[in-house]
Amino acid sequence: MNGPNGRPLERRRLLGVLGAGLLAGGAGCLGGDGGDGEDEGEDEPRTVDPTIEHPGDEPVAFTDEQNCPICNMTPADYPAWHGQVAHEDGTGAAFDTPGCLFAYLVITTSDSPVAGAWISDYETGDLIDATEASYVLITDETAVDDIMKINPRSFAERDDAVAFLEEYDAEELTEEDIIEFDEIDRETAEIYRGNRM
Template sequence: MTERGGRLIGRRRLLGLLGTGAAASVAGCLGGNGADGADGDDDRAGTAYDPNVEEHPGDDPIEFSDTQACAVCNMTPTDYPQWQSQLAHEDGTGAVFDTPGCLFAYLVATSSESPVVGAWSMEYGTTSLVDATEAHFVLITDADAADDPMDINPRVFADHDDAVAYLEEWDPEDLTEDDIIGLEDVDFEVASIYRGNRL
């Protein structure tokens, strides 16, 4: 269960919110009527990312292979085993990413209209793939202090207490528990922290 706005939401509801949010983000990126202007005129470049896995069962993560490329940056996820991420759409397609920052960009700028039914990311500092729909993402923003692929990435933790412990130890900037989010909280602004040049 995830808490949102003071109430708990289940995994199915969370996945529904992710699907709705991704569709709304794509509509905004493609120039529909949005908050930034009646004609959809805003600062977004209109980038849209396609699923790059033809068959993803959605119940469990698929294995990463050397033949895969990140759906956002085209880098090889197996070159970054401590950062890999992936997701599955309801229609059986999916996408793989070299980093959670690219996962964020895809979520807000996917061309797929099919809802997300599963997502996974490597837990920070490990090679353990965790359920990203239930994970806790620490939003670090100091790229100079990070030694990450693709410049900078959020830190992924399965356990909220581990995320809190990390932000308390992260000296380059003052972070609070407000800097820990769930996947359902990823929007264009958050994704731009990590892949603004690709959105």
């Protein structure tokens, strides 16, 4: 059976159903509740749990079974960037980048103090004591080719971080853009992983 324009009515019905479905789906993407009258928790901050056992006295080996709790990538695949954190309770986490380590420190569910932390030195690639490292807070994503878009630069010695600043001309940074481990906070972590926090 054809309608007034000569097209089959079945096609019209199909298009009508598809159109209604698209409208309903679009409305759901724009917000609102989940249909039960309660918010789905979109505004609640994300948290992550420690993901590995860690003795805390020295770094553990990176393995293919470890996944970063922030981005789910495999830290063993990124030796020039990876790091790890150990808590006093014997738990910890491994990360593919310093940016993910920063985010973890801010959003971890662990209330156990950090017993140790290690990160790859930006210049040497060696695993260094992250709690003693200096971090250059670069922010220009267009000037770098990092994994996960952008990461702070980790250095074993503050003098190396200052030397990096003197050579780095992609953006204007000063020694105020160098921080220590105990200065890592939510604002700093959001520079690197705000979309995952």
